[in-house]
Amino acid sequence: MTSPRWLSARELSRGYAAGELSPVEATADVLAGIDEHDPAINAFCLVDPDSALTAARASAQRHADGTPIGPLDGVPVTIKDLLYTAGWPTLRGSMLIDPDSSEWTEDSPAVARLREAGAVLVGKVTSPEFGWKGVTDSPRTGVTRNPWDHSRTSGGSSGGSAASLAAGLGALSVGTDGGGSIRIPAAFCGVVGFKPTHGRVPIYPASPFGTLAHVGPMARTVGDVAEMLTVISGSDARDWWALPAATEDFSSAAQRFAGGSLSGLRVAYSSDMGYGTTDPAVRERFLASIAAAADLGATVEEVDLEMSDPVWAYHVLWFSGAATVVDSYGPGALERIDPNLAAALDRHRDFSAADYIAATAVRMDLGRRMGLFHETHDILLTPSMPTVAIEAGRDSPEGADPDWTSWTPYTYPFNLTGQPAITVPNGLVDGLPTGLQIVGPRHSDALVLAVAAAVEAVTAVPTLRERVSA
Numbered sequence: 001m002t003s004p005r006w007l008s009a010r011e012l013s014r015g016y017a018a019g020e021l022s023p024v025e026a027t028a029d030v031l032a033g034i035d036e037h038d039p040a041i042n043a044f045c046l047v048d049p050d051s052a053l054t055a056a057r058a059s060a061q062r063h064a065d066g067t068p069i070g071p072l073d074g075v076p077v078t079i080k081d082l083l084y085t086a087g088w089p090t091l092r093g094s095m096l097i098d099p100d101s102s103e104w105t106e107d108s109p110a111v112a113r114l115r116e117a118g119a120v121l122v123g124k125v126t127s128p129e130f131g132w133k134g135v136t137d138s139p140r141t142g143v144t145r146n147p148w149d150h151s152r153t154s155g156g157s158s159g160g161s162a163a164s165l166a167a168g169l170g171a172l173s174v175g176t177d178g179g180g181s182i183r184i185p186a187a188f189c190g191v192v193g194f195k196p197t198h199g200r201v202p203i204y205p206a207s208p209f210g211t212l213a214h215v216g217p218m219a220r221t222v223g224d225v226a227e228m229l230t231v232i233s234g235s236d237a238r239d240w241w242a243l244p245a246a247t248e249d250f251s252s253a254a255q256r257f258a259g260g261s262l263s264g265l266r267v268a269y270s271s272d273m274g275y276g277t278t279d280p281a282v283r284e285r286f287l288a289s290i291a292a293a294a295d296l297g298a299t300v301e302e303v304d305l306e307m308s309d310p311v312w313a314y315h316v317l318w319f320s321g322a323a324t325v326v327d328s329y330g331p332g333a334l335e336r337i338d339p340n341l342a343a344a345l346d347r348h349r350d351f352s353a354a355d356y357i358a359a360t361a362v363r364m365d366l367g368r369r370m371g372l373f374h375e376t377h378d379i380l381l382t383p384s385m386p387t388v389a390i391e392a393g394r395d396s397p398e399g400a401d402p403d404w405t406s407w408t409p410y411t412y413p414f415n416l417t418g419q420p421a422i423t424v425p426n427g428l429v430d431g432l433p434t435g436l437q438i439v440g441p442r443h444s445d446a447l448v449l450a451v452a453a454a455v456e457a458v459t460a461v462p463t464l465r466e467r468v469s470a
Helices: 009-018 023-041 049-065 109-116 159-166 183-189 222-232 280-295 311-327 339-347 353-373 413-417 445-457 464-469
Strands: 044-047 076-080 120-125 149-153 172-177 192-195 214-219 266-269 299-302 379-383 421-429 432-439
Touching (some): 009 049, 023 044, 023 049, 023 120, 044 159, 120 159, 172 192
Parallel strands (some): 076 172, 266 299
Antiparallel strands (some): 192 421
């Protein structure tokens, strides 16, 4: 029998409803898995067994009474340590934050919605300091490793989320994405990560990275991601950018192509977005995904996006936010942070107000161009990452530019535009996962999920669950 910790949220929900499994059993198995496997991975920065088991027992009683709150009632969930979670400190991987500096009484919107839905909050998972880079290590929590190969990074900045999911240490996780921070680690760890349209999931407190920052669901299946998005999306008065509640259930919408046909869908693809360089073996897996989309009946066309790398504009907006965060902690803060963050701020500190306006103009023009692009193409497919996971403990591959954006070229443009983008596993290269990125126009979250579910259904990708079971 499969260990409960490997079951999807949907499998758990069905087991609870049938009386074949209890939320207490599932939570206890996840906690045991954390004890056994997390020391080698280092995905968790806080685990609260007492709180988790108390929530699980309450969920078990609701299921026994026939009154579960919904499909996530009793499902073990982890929270990235950038999001406020009542009762637990939010330390953001930084030694600048004193855990005793607050009573920690408030939930971020996504956390509040999960708690209201009866999900079992198991603990908090790691992030690089303030979520600043594409790998996960920090002065406070050390290096988070990839469950597929402990010598490789989990990716970042939602690396604790992706690693815990891949290792079967929770069915769902809440991540954040300001430049790829959900999609990079999800691709590296062989799980599903979705950056929804900006505003689809409310954010509070407001991110210092402004509207680059998104909150989104991560899981081992597209169906679970859709189920979770239904719960955590919707308006919240604390976020003035938040969109109204969607008019459709994302879980149901994700089944749009359940019959196995993408007929009529106009799919564009680019293996390098015009400025990147993709590893040949990763490109081969990507082209296999393109062939699968064509086999499903989509009209598939390779396109030249005529796009130059918008990295300068992204750096202006991103590092202005990062500098503001660090400067808020006063004199001496630079000496107490990740040395590589301090070096990056030194490289990118001399931006002017005029630079910020110019970067915003680049962003607006990119959004305009992608809006026009999607008038003739429903979906854009790219590799999620140009390589498999790099060596753990490094910010960049050997010989690469020190900025993490130098090796993550396909993710941050869609933070500039606010478009929905998901990564789904599409194969292994040298025993390490690769990912397919599916991008849609703004507000097409349901369509992106539906395409992801269709591709997932026809893509046979080995999982760590299968390896462990074997």
